[in-house]
Amino acid sequence: MNRHTFLATFAATIVATLALVSTPAAADEPVFVYGLSDADSIVVLSGLPGGKNQFWWDHPNLTIAVRVAPNADGAKVQAVHDAIQVWTTTLMAQMPEISLTDVTDSKRSRNPDIVVHYVPHAGGVVWGGLAVCGVQKCLNVIVRSDEPPGGPYADFDTLRIQRETLHEIGHALGLGHVAPRDLSRDIMGYGWAIPDPNLVPILSECDLDGIRAAFSWLYAGEPPHPSPVATVICGK
Numbered sequence: 001m002n003r004h005t006f007l008a009t010f011a012a013t014i015v016a017t018l019a020l021v022s023t024p025a026a027a028d029e030p031v032f033v034y035g036l037s038d039a040d041s042i043v044v045l046s047g048l049p050g051g052k053n054q055f056w057w058d059h060p061n062l063t064i065a066v067r068v069a070p071n072a073d074g075a076k077v078q079a080v081h082d083a084i085q086v087w088t089t090t091l092m093a094q095m096p097e098i099s100l101t102d103v104t105d106s107k108r109s110r111n112p113d114i115v116v117h118y119v120p121h122a123g124g125v126v127w128g129g130l131a132v133c134g135v136q137k138c139l140n141v142i143v144r145s146d147e148p149p150g151g152p153y154a155d156f157d158t159l160r161i162q163r164e165t166l167h168e169i170g171h172a173l174g175l176g177h178v179a180p181r182d183l184s185r186d187i188m189g190y191g192w193a194i195p196d197p198n199l200v201p202i203l204s205e206c207d208l209d210g211i212r213a214a215f216s217w218l219y220a221g222e223p224p225h226p227s228p229v230a231t232v233i234c235g236k
Contacts, residue, residue: 031086031162032187037204039184039234043176044213045133047230055133057113057174058224060098060215064114064169072118079158080118080143083165086203087173094208098215100173114172115139116165129164131171138172163192163201174214174227175207178234206234 046056064084068077084102091098103109119142132140143165170188178189185192185202188210192201213232217225 031082031159032166032201032203034090034203037178037184037186037202037206037234038191039178039186039189039204039206040180041231041233042178042186042188042206042210044210044227044230044232045171045174045176046214046226047228048176049230051226051230055135055138055174056224056226057215058136060218061101062099062114062173063101063103063108063112064116064172065102065104065109065112067115067117069117069119072120075158076161077118079162080116080165083162083169084116086162086166087169090203090208091211095212097218098211100169112139113137114141114169116141116143116168118143120144129168131168133172141168141172143168160193163187166201166203170207173211175210178206204234206232209234 045051045054048054066077066080066084081102081104084100088100088102091100100114101108103112113136115138117140129144130140130142131138132142143161166187175188178184178186180191181189182194183189183191185199186206187201187203188207189201192199209232212219213227213229216227216229217223
């Protein structure tokens with residue numbers, strides 16, 4: 001497995017905002033660490049066969065709103081918003097050409113680009129999160145709140161919900177999974193969640209390289225189009 005070293009230092013404000021983001025439920029644990037990726041590659045959804053007919057963005061300034069079930073726990077709902085803020089802050093700091101704005105409490109929430117549905121008890125025993133997207137819209141990002149019956153996790157707390165939401169928003173931004181998916185701790189892998197839920201996930205330059213590929217038209221000054229590549233090699 002290749003490891004790629006990225007910038008070792010960041011401005012103090014970026015370190016404080018990105019590297020040590022925490023939730024009240026686990027104030028001594030970082031939600032993620034920005035830096036060293038342990039992935040080899042990452043998938044770009046619109047570059048997959050048929051991807052241009054399935055999901056890609058034709059504008060870089062995206063809006064996102066949260067829809068909440070009536071019986072949802074307030075602290076866990078806040079964890080979903082915190083995950084949005086992590087992506088918002090990361091994009092602002094690392095690639096300001098692309099933005100993600102939480103419009104849940106504004107009039108713009110009526111027609112957002114991305115909708116996260118926080119649904120207690122969703123998914124049965126199968127999943128903790130799911131993103132089903134269409135061309136220019138991703139209105140079915142679903143995050144559950146509870147431990148699947150018989151599941152491997154010790155505690156489905158606010159920290160796990162925030163991390164699950166980080167992963168699903170990554171899909172909504174145009175990212176597939178990293179490889180090796182089940183081993184990598186990158187946020188677009190599964191290694192941070194299975195089998196040890198205490199591993200801290202990595203939001204890395206590889207994730208951002210995947211987003212750059214998804215928005216390649218923007219950086220090339222071209223009319224919007226799907227990504228010409230399905231896979232980005234991490235660190236290149």
